[in-house]
Amino acid sequence: MEVCAARAPGKIILAGEHAVVHGSAAVAAAIDLYTRCSLCLMPLADDEAAATLELDLKDPGLTFSWPCGRLREVLLTDEAAGAREARPCSPDRLASIARLLEEHEIPEAKIWLSAGLSAFLFLYTSILGPGKVTVSSDLPMGSGLGSSAAFCVSMSGVLLTAAGVVTAVGGISGEGMGWELVGKDDLELVNRWAFQGEKIIHGKPSGIDNAVSTFGSMIKFKKGELTNLKSSNPVKMLITDTRVGRNTKALVAGVSERASRHSDAMASVFNAVNSISEEVSSIVELAANDEIAITSKEEKLAELMEMNQGLLQCMGVSHSSIETVLRTTLKFNLVSKLTGAGGGGCVLTLIPTMLSNLVLEKVIAELESHSFRCFKVEVGGQGLQVCQGGCSYFNGDVV
Ligand SMILES: Nc1ncnc2c1ncn2[C@@H]1O[C@H](COP(=O)(O)OP(=O)(O)OP(=O)(O)O)[C@@H](O)[C@H]1O
Ligand SMILES: C[C@@](O)(CCO)CC(=O)[O-]
Ligand SMILES: [Mg+2]
Numbered sequence: 001m002e003v004c005a006a007r008a009p010g011k012i013i014l015a016g017e018h019a020v021v022h023g024s025a026a027v028a029a030a031i032d033l034y035t036r037c038s039l040c041l042m043p044l045a046d047d048e049a050a051a052t053l054e055l056d057l058k059d060p061g062l063t064f065s066w067p068c069g070r071l072r073e074v075l076l077t078d079e080a081a082g083a084r085e086a087r088p089c090s091p092d093r094l095a096s097i098a099r100l101l102e103e104h105e106i107p108e109a110k111i112w113l114s115a116g117l118s119a120f121l122f123l124y125t126s127i128l129g130p131g132k133v134t135v136s137s138d139l140p141m142g143s144g145l146g147s148s149a150a151f152c153v154s155m156s157g158v159l160l161t162a163a164g165v166v167t168a169v170g171g172i173s174g175e176g177m178g179w180e181l182v183g184k185d186d187l188e189l190v191n192r193w194a195f196q197g198e199k200i201i202h203g204k205p206s207g208i209d210n211a212v213s214t215f216g217s218m219i220k221f222k223k224g225e226l227t228n229l230k231s232s233n234p235v236k237m238l239i240t241d242t243r244v245g246r247n248t249k250a251l252v253a254g255v256s257e258r259a260s261r262h263s264d265a266m267a268s269v270f271n272a273v274n275s276i277s278e279e280v281s282s283i284v285e286l287a288a289n290d291e292i293a294i295t296s297k298e299e300k301l302a303e304l305m306e307m308n309q310g311l312l313q314c315m316g317v318s319h320s321s322i323e324t325v326l327r328t329t330l331k332f333n334l335v336s337k338l339t340g341a342g343g344g345g346c347v348l349t350l351i352p353t354m355l356s357n358l359v360l361e362k363v364i365a366e367l368e369s370h371s372f373r374c375f376k377v378e379v380g381g382q383g384l385q386v387c388q389g390g391c392s393y394f395n396g397d398v399v
Contacts, residue, residue, distance in 0.1 A: 122197065152210060241375070
């Protein structure tokens with residue numbers, strides 16, 4: 001039984017969500033909350049009919065199992081060869097996957113999982129044979145922190161590593177957990193597969209979430225082109241999860257419908273967001289060496305975040321819970337904006353370097369008194385990492 005694992009980070013979007021789907025620039029960064037996938041390959045049984053594909057989802061606490069014979073009947077065509085090239089999921093294949101999922105009784109309260117399960121079945125049967133995958137995540141699902149992208153990136157990463165298509169290139173200094181980085185060409189391939197998975201979950205993704213989860217760091221993203229942003233001063237953000245569930249696919253579709261109803265007005269909105277993202281990316285890269293320069297950089301960022309939030313309201317993706325976070329943080333002179341698709345989910349608050357820990361704790365306490373959940377995150381870290389065979393941290397389960 002062979003074991004390998006992969007982990008991929010979630011993300012924040014500093015500027016440009018939704019508009020990026022319509023061609024504007026956006027700025028995003030990886031955060032140190034991860035989704036981890038581990039894989040055990042089943043030895044090829046004499047009785048092939050007994051082989052199964054298993055999926056153990058730790059966070060919703062559900063396990064799924066499919067007999068490989070049934071999968072082969074419905075899905076495993078000769079498409080199963082050739083993991084070196086990412087292919088889209090054809091409408092016929094998607095319909096077959098939907099029929100397979102109907103055979104499972106997914107609890108009504110967890111029906112939102114079916115998008116992730118469809119992406120899993122597509123990626124798995126396109127890349128590998130019988131096995132068991134275990135998934136666990138630090139990321140709240142469906143809240144704007146790119147849980148769907150981290151799921152698709154870590155899943156594609158572990159499957160391609162197990163298939164021998166992707167190889168690790170060396171450890172990460174300072175982390176003794178067995179996680180290794182992946183070379184640029186391999187990351188490109190993982191990113192292309194993960195994008196196909198995101199298309200199943202999101203409908204019309206721009207590709208920014210899977211790109212930042214795969215490559216990490218802080219990036220500017222426009223029309224599929226990615227630019228790495230080098231920042232000498234770390235940007236500090238507080239994330240507040242309003243715990244209001246929403247679905248990225250529906251929100252993206254809603255913005256597109258508004259854009260077709262009011263094409264001129266929305267083109268101006270997307271254009272304004274593009275300018276904001278361009279300005280945010282140049283401010284992030286400005287070297288600030290003293291207190292005055294850092295403060296002025298943070299003030300500019302805060303103003304741009306405020307402007308971006310106003311435009312997201314124009315797009316119709318804010319929510320009363322988001323407005324509560326904005327009002328609460330404003331009492332402490334802090335600026336916030338929604339991050340990801342909005343409609344609930346998570347809100348970003350810029351934490352100025354000079355803000356005392358005491359005040360920050362007060363802000364968090366007030367936000368949590370509304371039943372929101374806060375995360376203090378490191379911004380701009382590594383993207384996909386893998387662990388090939390005999391990972392030291394692996395103990396029958398992903399930790
Ligand atoms: N750990 C996971 N296990 C299973 N499915 C997952 C997991 N993480 C994400 N998903 C799938 O992704 C869906 C959430 O994706 P969605 O794009 O709506 O939200 P998000 O990615 O968290 O936010 P955003 O796209 O705004 O950043 C879930 O409903 C589920 O189908
Ligand atoms: C809302 C959106 O812009 C970001 C979701 O994190 C969708 C996308 O870019 O795919
Ligand atoms: Mg998503």
